[in-house]
Amino acid sequence: MIDTIIFDLFFTLFTLDYSYSDKEYEFYALGISKEEWEIRNNKTYEERALGKNATPYEMMEYILNGLNVPKMKIQKAVEIRKQRIRKGLSTIEARSLDHIRTLKNSGYRVGLISNVDILDKVVLEEFNLEKHFTSVIFSYNERVAKPDKEIYLKMAEKLHTRPERCLFVGDGGSKELFGAKNVGMKTVLTVEYIKDLWKDRIPALMKDADYYIESLQEIYNILEKVSI
Numbered sequence: 001m002i003d004t005i006i007f008d009l010f011f012t013l014f015t016l017d018y019s020y021s022d023k024e025y026e027f028y029a030l031g032i033s034k035e036e037w038e039i040r041n042n043k044t045y046e047e048r049a050l051g052k053n054a055t056p057y058e059m060m061e062y063i064l065n066g067l068n069v070p071k072m073k074i075q076k077a078v079e080i081r082k083q084r085i086r087k088g089l090s091t092i093e094a095r096s097l098d099h100i101r102t103l104k105n106s107g108y109r110v111g112l113i114s115n116v117d118i119l120d121k122v123v124l125e126e127f128n129l130e131k132h133f134t135s136v137i138f139s140y141n142e143r144v145a146k147p148d149k150e151i152y153l154k155m156a157e158k159l160h161t162r163p164e165r166c167l168f169v170g171d172g173g174s175k176e177l178f179g180a181k182n183v184g185m186k187t188v189l190t191v192e193y194i195k196d197l198w199k200d201r202i203p204a205l206m207k208d209a210d211y212y213i214e215s216l217q218e219i220y221n222i223l224e225k226v227s228i
Contacts, residue, residue, distance in 0.1 A: 113168075
């Protein structure tokens with residue numbers, strides 16, 4: 001029987017706004033191409049999520065390693081990134097937290113596991129998401145990230161339950177569904193946000209999903225099946 005639901009954060013409980021003009025993105029402020037920015041951002045994320053950098057500014061310097069970018073441009077890029085995350089998080093109350101409260105009120109333990117870097121962490125702390133969940137684990141604090149089995153086992157321990165009694169819900173990024181399934185958790189792929197952004201990725205992500213939903217509202221239908 002399932003007594004615990006564990007959620008991913010980014011592109012599961014909220015999404016980032018991609019409707020900005022180029023002038024409102026980090027790469028424009030830094031004076032580099034969008035392609036180079038995306039390569040550097042993606043290449044360095046794993047280490048950043050494991051606590052590589054102590055400050056958002058240091059993190060941005062790390063992404064730009066080898067490039068001679070003026071300090072003012074780096075700081076501008078930091079602020080742009082913060083604003084994009086803040087804007088996305090501003091929607092989380094109406095879109096997702098009502099479901100979290102309903103699940104908790106129904107007797108479920110509700111956890112949150114998210115891979116985050118120092119800049120993500122700084123912004124997330126402004127929103128105090130911890131108060132909405134039974135327990136929260138951020139990779140930056142733990143120095144371990146999805147899909148490493150340790151992060152899932154740590155959450156199960158914090159929630160005083162066993163992996164096989166947990167339902168993990170996520171968009172599948174960072175091979176998180178594979179990691180959850182690998183420790184014995186049931187897995188749910190939610191495509192509410194990624195179906196418009198990365199539709200082509202969904203078939204591959206389905207391989208590690210026990211269930212598939214297009215909105216968090218559908219989680220209750222799954223719980224009716226697995227909680228019996």
